[in-house]
Amino acid sequence: xxxxxxxxxxxxxxxxxxxxxxxxxxxxxxxxxxxxxxxxxxxxxxxxxxxxxxxxxxxxxxxxxxxxxxxxxxxxxxxxxxxxxxxxxxxxxxxxxxxxxxxxxxxxxxxxxxxxxxxxxxxxxxxxxxxxxxxxxxxxxxxxxxxxxxxxxxxxxxxxxxxxxxxxxxxxxxxxxxxxxxxxxxxxxxxxxxxxxxxxxxxxxxxxxxxxxxxxxxxxxxxxxxxxxxxxxxxxxxxxxxxxxxxxxxxxxxxxxxxxxxxxxxx
Numbered sequence: 001x002x003x004x005x006x007x008x009x010x011x012x013x014x015x016x017x018x019x020x021x022x023x024x025x026x027x028x029x030x031x032x033x034x035x036x037x038x039x040x041x042x043x044x045x046x047x048x049x050x051x052x053x054x055x056x057x058x059x060x061x062x063x064x065x066x067x068x069x070x071x072x073x074x075x076x077x078x079x080x081x082x083x084x085x086x087x088x089x090x091x092x093x094x095x096x097x098x099x100x101x102x103x104x105x106x107x108x109x110x111x112x113x114x115x116x117x118x119x120x121x122x123x124x125x126x127x128x129x130x131x132x133x134x135x136x137x138x139x140x141x142x143x144x145x146x147x148x149x150x151x152x153x154x155x156x157x158x159x160x161x162x163x164x165x166x167x168x169x170x171x172x173x174x175x176x177x178x179x180x181x182x183x184x185x186x187x188x189x190x191x192x193x194x195x196x197x198x199x200x201x202x203x204x205x206x207x208x209x210x211x212x213x214x215x216x217x218x219x220x221x222x223x224x225x226x227x228x229x230x231x232x233x234x235x236x237x238x239x240x241x242x243x244x245x246x247x248x249x250x251x252x253x254x255x256x257x258x259x260x261x262x263x264x265x266x267x
């Protein structure tokens with residue numbers, strides 16, 4: 001599976017940097033949580049999307065993934081460090097954005113059992129990303145700053161191994177060289193940015209990327225293609241912008257300011 005390549009590259013680079021900087025490596029329960037975070041953040045969603053690909057269209061997938069911030073708001077008090085007041089405001093903002101997404105991308109209910117299973121798989125993928133985001137932010141912020149390198153190496157490496165194992169067992173083997181999409185070259189810096197933000201943003205704010213991506217794609221399309229947009233579309237875009245804007249810019253504790261019972265005292 002092509003998604004394993006940038007993850008493997010990141011794991012190698014992060015491991016080398018961790019050894020050079022003599023960063024502490026996760027052990028025990030922290031190591032298990034780090035592996036779980038990597039698989040939940042990258043491997044499990046990719047596999048679920050791949051399995052559901054033939055029974056669900058891209059528009060429905062984008063719509064379902066707009067629920068990721070909703071899941072993150074629900075999970076953060078248990079896996080992260082969010083407060084009850086932040087949970088209420090974040091849930092309201094994320095639901096407003098979801099309503100906007102439904103106006104821009106009309107949702108169609110599955111017409112078959114296979115489509116219903118595929119829909120459930122995409123929902124599970126969105127929940128997996130949200131939960132892993134919450135766990136990752138908590139783990140990273142509870143460790144020494146330089147431990148981010150070892151965390152990235154273990155998390156990305158575990159996801160790459162899981163994806164590679166799936167590909168070796170279930171995908172058809174070919175002797176030709178793998179076709180790499182030009183956009184794949186952007187995956188590595190995007191992954192680096194994702195891990196870098198884990199110490200600087202809450203999990204809920206990080207999951208707004210699933211709202212901002214379709215919003216920006218639509219705005220770019222409007223700017224260059226000038227299509228006719230109905231009032232419903234403008235209302236939907238406005239709701240997405242309002243909800244994601246509140247999630248990003250609204251008052252909220254930063255990860256470093258939140259206390260956690262899993263704080264790790266490492267050198």
